[in-house]
Amino acid sequence: MAQPHWKMAVDVNRCIGCHACSVACKVEHDVPLGSFRTKVYYYDEGQYPKVKRHFLPTMCMQCEDAPCLKVCPTKAIRKDADGVVRIDEQKCDSNGACAAACPYGAIWISTETGADKCDFCSNRLANKMQPACVETCPGDALVFGDANDPDSRYSKYMVQHGKEFTPIKPEAGTKPSVLFRGQNADIEKKIVAGQNHDPHTYEIENWASLKPPGKG
Amino acid sequence: MEKINRRTAIKTGLGALAGLSVGELIRLDPLMPGEAFAKAGDVVRNRPRRRIDYSKAKYVTSVCLNCSTVCGLIGTVIDGKLVKVAGNPNDPNNGFSLCAKGQASVLVSEYPERLLYPLKRAGKRGEGLWQRITWEEAHAEIARRIRSAMDQGVPEEVAIHIGRSRLGEEFGRFLSAIGSPTQLNHRALCSSAKRAANYISLGETDWETIDAERSKYFLNFGSNFYEAHQGAIHLARRVVKARAELGAKLVTFDVRLSNTAGRSDEWFAPTPGSEGAIALAMANVLLAENLQDSKFIATWCDLSEAEIRAFVAPYTPEWAAKESGVPAADIKRLAIEFGRAAPTCAAFTNRGSDAHYNGMHNSRAVVMLNAIVGSIGKPGGYCYGEEPRVPAFFADVEPRPPRPTRTSVLENPPEYPLANKWQRMRVGQLVYAYLKENRAKIQVYLSYTLASPTTWPEGRSLAVDVLKDESKIAFHACSDVVYSETAHYADMILPDAAYTERWGFDFRNNFALRRYVTLRQPMQKPPGECLSFADSLINIAKRLGPDVAKYYPFDSHEEQMRMRMQKHVFPSGENGWDFMRRTGVWNDMEQQTFHELYNWELTAKQLEGAKLDEATGFYRKAGADGVERVIGIRVDGKARRGFPTPSRKFTLRHPDLIEAGNKVGWPDDGLPRHVPIPAHADMPADRFHLVSFKWNVHTQGRTAPQKLLTEIVHDNPMWINTQTAASLGIKTGDDVEITTYRPKGATYQPTGEKVGSAVVRVVVMEGIHPRVLAVSNSLGHMYGGRAATAKSAPRGTNPSYSSDPKTEDSDLAERVWWDKAVGGKGAGFNINAILPIQPSPLVGMQGWYDTTCTIRKV
Structure with a gap:
């Protein structure tokens, strides 16, 4: 079989903001409270009565030019041939440089097991299963598959809609493998570079704000 | 009650249940000072990275019950322990998909504060002292x-x-x-108002099954189905598909910007309880613009087109605009759009329009719109099936x-x-x-x-x-x-x-419009x-x-x-017990889909022994109990199922409603109509409407102990509109005292008197009607463990929890970041405590969204 290249497209038009991806991920990987591999951002835009609510599901972007990989002093991070950026738990010393370098807040540090982030559910890929977030998504907003296989759901979706998909935070220059369409232009500002998704961003007081939340 | 020696060692806390012997006492009320448990707990610090090894997995089908939508599940079980769930693709409603609550099913078995043994009260009721039995x-x-x-x-x-x-x-x-x-x-x-409205109109069943994936236009009156409607995910995934692939339009009326409203093509915030007025005006517009389906009305409605025109005539868009605050031009425009999309269109309701004094009337008026444009039962329209039941x-x-x-x-x-x-x-x-x-x-x-x-x-x-x-x-x-x-x-x-x-x-209403049943195992x-x-x-x-x-x-x-x-053997030779445990779902793939169920011809078997009443066109037949019942109606010269209402047609003037109204002295003409809410008439200028709502990650009472859901939503400040807040000098984070009042009219204790007061924190929001305040109804738990009560502590140092390290969870011991003690927002507020009991006339649906209140900055 040909070497797969795993990619994801997030069709935000189909997202209902339900957090199923985030919870499926936390159950799958036993991610502790306060840390996230996958998180959904909310942004309320406009003034009454013309108000819209925007969602943005995010995860590791599996960058082609991954800054986490470049800064890792113990060379624990690699980009594999299947396109997935993976962390070697044995080589990681929890120094945190990777988390600080990530523009997408995708990496959290466990003092027990090292750096951790989305790896497209590699344990599931190994058993021919879709990532947990993709499988559960009620709106089919997360489109995943092998970009090398023209019959994959991802490839077919991109043939039809590919021109409309772009990375978020393109100015970071990391060439993400996860692309988006339909998202509000400003909502990505809620993601703070260099720190894992702040759980306080979802507190309702912060829905209408693009600034990082103050705690408490 | 047997006498308890207070000097007997009393264990404290739910966690201590793990080590409780028969006859031993335990104190479970975390609000009561209990004797501290002997040893401080050991937090399990070693949290190895978990990668589920699916090569070792066994799969067991079952059914979710973390909300009332009851999605089919496949559980991943390793060494006898449930570690993950997915949607069951055999389930016609949800397929592989599950919402956040469904995904949290694994947590339900895992509560470190789970009740483990039968307990008998050992002190006074409500004291929290228990004895294991x-x-x-x-x-x-x-x-x-x-x-x-x-x-x-x-x-x-x-x-x-x-x-x-x-x-x-x-x-x-x-x-x-x-x-x-x-x-x-x-x-x-x-949901009793919504169900009553469907029974009155359709007769067949209480819950519509919109053929959403083929629909082009959705008029949504108060349903937040992106988050919380019964059948939420089942409907939402189909509406998302219709919007993305067919360009369907979604219009939502809701007093608050729910996720459904926030993602709709258009959102309108009507005065609470005015949804029926808007629908009646839309009926008026549809007929004025000749967008009605005259053939459907003539064939299948109990009233003639002329009679319908006559009763909706007073309900002009201008009148409805006064009642609802929604501009007349918008009501007219949306009605025309809806009518032009027929029959691939559906107007529907849920608690936003129904949890009112006039909820059943609102819902009837909305259901009527589907009949006027002839979308009832049509592909892409307002469909429904037989009442779902175990086969x-x-x-x-x-x-x-x-x-x-x-x-x-x-x-x-x-x-x-x-x-x-x-x-x-x-x-x-x-x-x-x-x-x-x-x-x-x-x-x-x-x-x-x-x-x-x-x-x-x-x-x-x-x-x-x-x-x-x-x-x-x-x-x-x-x-x-x-x-x-x-x-x-x-x-x-x-x-x-x-x-x-x-x-x-x-089972639920099946969006595949077939008979089916699922097995929870x-x-x-x-x-x-x-x-x-x-x-x-x-x-x-x-x-x-x-x-x-x-x-x-x-x-x-x-x-x-x-x-x-x-005892049942399927054609494959497999018996029902083995089949259901293996697949989790039985789907009747042999029947035709329930589209236009009223139009189905009665079978020769159904007609065996039936008599035709020439005067009414009704077919009558004696049941097993010997009682004769109407089973169909002659239409176009054929014996058809019709609508199981007294007229055997889609019913706009229902005799049972007239009779029920007379019985309790609250006259009803049996027609869809607008019933003003007595407590809202002449509401003093300083009064607000107080409504509650559900989040997508919570049900009303049972999800708060689930840490991964409560991590997302744990707090429920009261929503207040930006302009309103500015006029009262209130800003986000302020505390206000809220005072609620009893209802008026034909309901329980209609005194208009004060119910209660409470101090709540507010959040200033753009997405809410200026005269409405909203508080979610899922939070503010006093019990239910550390996630629900926002307490981050090892069980051993909290008098309520045990020190058994085996069942401890380091998340709850150390990482409940919403605990106020570590700078979080806390566990929220229980608004139900000050909402009055207010059953609606005739049906008894709780008027959750009828409460009026005053507020005062503290």
């Missing part, structure tokens, strides 16, 4: 008390009061076997007990003649009020995951008062999974199997001595003597389920 003792005492009520000739004084259970058939069997009709529920707190080939085990002949005002309050007209929806919010007024009493109260002090209107006052009063409820056994507020006021706690650990059939064994309440009832029944035990020719719920299924 055996199941033998628990079942024997319950049986003794039930037998006593039966021997006194008052079996109706034995009640089962259920939260969401999906065990209604099992509970009904038990109560029928002892002769009690008193099966209480919470349907009037949920006859899985019928319950014989002999089945007869229906009880005794009656109970708790189950059938005469003031609400439509509450039990079509199905036994009842008026659950009146149970405690009627007990307090001595209109009934209860000797044995069996509550099942009810959480009424948390979820009932006036729950923390009236419900708690009655639950504490032994003269109103002589004995209360509570079956629950966690230490809820209901459990706190019980005399006995029966630790239940979670829905992931027990049996049952399930245990994905793992329950911990400790937890036992499904269905098994408890079997054990109790067998102790009640031969007159009851004869209805229980099985020893367990599993055996009962097996007996129901194994």
